[in-house]
Amino acid sequence: MKLAGKVALITGAGAGIGQETARLFAKEGASVVVVDRNAETATETVKLIEAEGGKALSVIADVASSASVRAMFQSTQEAFGALHILFNNAGIVVQGRVEDSSEEDWNAQIGTTLTSVFLGCKYGIPLLRASGGGVILNMASVAGMMGIVDRAVYSAAKGGVIGLTRAVALDHAKEGIRCVYLAPATIETPSLRDRIEASPDPAAARKAFESRQPVGRLGTPSDVAYAALYLVSDEASFVTGSGLTVDGGMAV
Numbered sequence: 001m002k003l004a005g006k007v008a009l010i011t012g013a014g015a016g017i018g019q020e021t022a023r024l025f026a027k028e029g030a031s032v033v034v035v036d037r038n039a040e041t042a043t044e045t046v047k048l049i050e051a052e053g054g055k056a057l058s059v060i061a062d063v064a065s066s067a068s069v070r071a072m073f074q075s076t077q078e079a080f081g082a083l084h085i086l087f088n089n090a091g092i093v094v095q096g097r098v099e100d101s102s103e104e105d106w107n108a109q110i111g112t113t114l115t116s117v118f119l120g121c122k123y124g125i126p127l128l129r130a131s132g133g134g135v136i137l138n139m140a141s142v143a144g145m146m147g148i149v150d151r152a153v154y155s156a157a158k159g160g161v162i163g164l165t166r167a168v169a170l171d172h173a174k175e176g177i178r179c180v181y182l183a184p185a186t187i188e189t190p191s192l193r194d195r196i197e198a199s200p201d202p203a204a205a206r207k208a209f210e211s212r213q214p215v216g217r218l219g220t221p222s223d224v225a226y227a228a229l230y231l232v233s234d235e236a237s238f239v240t241g242s243g244l245t246v247d248g249g250m251a252v
């Protein structure tokens with residue numbers, strides 16, 4: 001097992017990529033702190049992990065709130081006494097051009113997707129350090145690396161995540177704390193399926209998403225979870241400040 005004896009905290013682990021990654025990390029021996037703002041889905045993830053023989057704890061938190069993030073690390077410390085892997089994964093998608101996006105959209109997108117990563121790093125680093133070092137994995141997106149139509153505010157937040165990752169990696173390289181990012185293209189999660197179904201022509205919307213990736217299909221949460229596993233494992237101990245695109249060739 002690649003993560004035996006490790007404590008891993010994953011935000012947004014009640015659904016989609018976060019849930020799949022939480023299950024994989026637990027199968028690889030980690031004790032997983034399942035963080036989500038949705039108590040019901042966080043509990044569901046914990047039940048899935050326990051049914052698969054793993055160890056997990058659900059913690060309800062809003063990653064955009066400083067007090068909530070600090071309480072999340074406090075709960076981790078009380079339950080497991082350490083933290084080795086922090087996956088800042090939770091995020092939302094605001095669609096549209098700049099002029100279509102309200103200031104509320106901007107604040108919600110930046111709060112949940114970028115401020116959350118800042119807070120996770122800020123309050124997580126002391127616990128990682130006290131645990132003898134570890135790794136922070138931040139969820140970016142190909143939208144943070146390249147222009148994508150109708151994703152102005154989302155792209156800004158994800159570009160910020162990549163910049164923050166590089167800076168944190170340099171600042172903490174000598175302390176045994178790595179910081180890396182993931183940049184997926186379109187991944188078929190339940191929330192993406194809902195977005196496709198809500199569009200005026202779901203079949204056309206699906207086809208448009210699929211055709212953006214040169215490999216001609218959507219990614220799966222499992223495609224991303226295995227990339228995450230590599231980045232947080234000791235096999236990636238020489239990897240910091242950089243990221244892995246999991247994008248079917250989209251950013252090429």
Ligand SMILES: NC(=O)c1ccc[n+]([C@@H]2O[C@H](COP(=O)([O-])OP(=O)(O)OC[C@H]3O[C@@H](n4cnc5c(N)ncnc54)[C@H](O)[C@@H]3O)[C@@H](O)[C@H]2O)c1
Nearest residue numbers: 012014015016017037062063090091141184186187189191
């Ligand atoms: N699905 C994709 O196509 C895709 C592509 C690239 C990047 N990403 C990124 O991957 C991450 C996960 O995406 P997903 O598709 O699995 O999402 P999802 O919507 O399926 O799941 C996100 C989870 O995060 C939780 N969450 C949202 N806001 C929160 C908050 N403020 N505090 C705590 N929990 C919160 C939700 O309750 C949900 O359980 C996001 O950062 C997203 O931007 C997704």
